[in-house]
Amino acid sequence: MAEHAGGDTRQRLIAAAVDLIAATPGEDFSLRAVCDAVGVKLPTLYHFFGSKQGLVDAVVEHGFDLYLGGKAATESSGDPIQDIRAGWDVHVAFGLANPGFYTLMYGKVRPGHSPAAQARPSEILRALTARAAAQHRLVVPSEQAAAHVLVANIGVTLRQIVLATPDPALSAAVREGVIAAITGTGTLRDDPLAAAMEIAAAHPDVLGRTQTTLLIEWLTALAERRSG
Template sequence: MDTRTRILQAAADLLSRSSEADFSTRAVCEAAGVGAPALYRQFGDKDGLLAAVVDLGFEKYLASKRAAGPSHDPVQDLRDGWDNHVSFAVLNPNYYRLLYSLATPPKAAAEAHQLLVDVLERCAAAGRLKVSTRIAAQMVMAANAGVALSLITRPGIYTDPDFSTRVRDSVHAAILTDAPATRPEPIAATARTLGAQLRQDPPETLTEPEIGLLQQWLTQLS
């Protein structure tokens, strides 16, 4: 086992047993059998080590999301994504708390956000999104993280077993249409749908500059 892996595994073990979702670099060095210079040479500083530990902890969660792939129903995928997010937080509270305490978000946060955006793009392409993908992603991520953090930091207050589902459904009702459109949509909704479809499957008959200009118009209309 190389030095970097030994340090990461020692830090991950200390984090999982910590009551405060933290550890000291001295404890990590002692557990890994290395000196402080080796730790800082590998990770730069403690924040770098913390970010790497979070990425290590989130890898299984993100790997399962990557492997699952999209279903035929993007709205159901959006619901499942919320539930999986909360479930991971509850089962791995220290990793999750650490994710939201770092000054610089680790790679895991960026990938999780992009996976959410991809699902919302599919919702938009299906004509199910009321707002822009950017706004929808911000609303979902903020609410999803808020619920997860509430459950793991204040379990004595948030005792309703349906709390997460209630918040999830409320947020989704604010960003999603009830069903695929059966009547002509307003121009803004049509522009969002067409923009998402264009990003997913750009037509070969248009050049990149033409597609970029069309996307700019659609963004203005939406």
């Protein structure tokens, strides 16, 4: 029973910190204010988290749980490039809806420190770029492609948070520029198979999801036969 009560107090402290961060995005929060909201003393908070950074790390973990919950609710199209597009948009939307969380998750930088929770969405992105590479649709290594997408996605999101103004046109332009760079569609239009794959992936509404997926599979098979 005591263990359950301890777990409940820990979650209440995280929830209180979350509320303070959401109320004043980008601003520091007081540990005393967190404790007052829960009705405990500072030693109790230090018991659970060890330090303020420990509490911040727990809040960041909570933020990534929310973020990944939103990504999980997004149905895969079956096409890795299109899923990168959709993932980009989910990322930006989460940041704009939760600027307090987002600035802690990606905007607070300490040299040599990367929150462990950051690895989870990165793994999802790397899996998508690995699939795209397996389909011969990248002109850079899959790890490099994932890094390009991630840093651009974070930059666009932080820019809009700083300006406090959503800019969907900017986001779409940077997204398509990054995709063109990693797929080579901006410079390799002399490759009709690559061009056809990316045009189909960018406009799945033309043929429909099932037909678009089949077309990309056929074009991938042709590309593999040609390269073989």
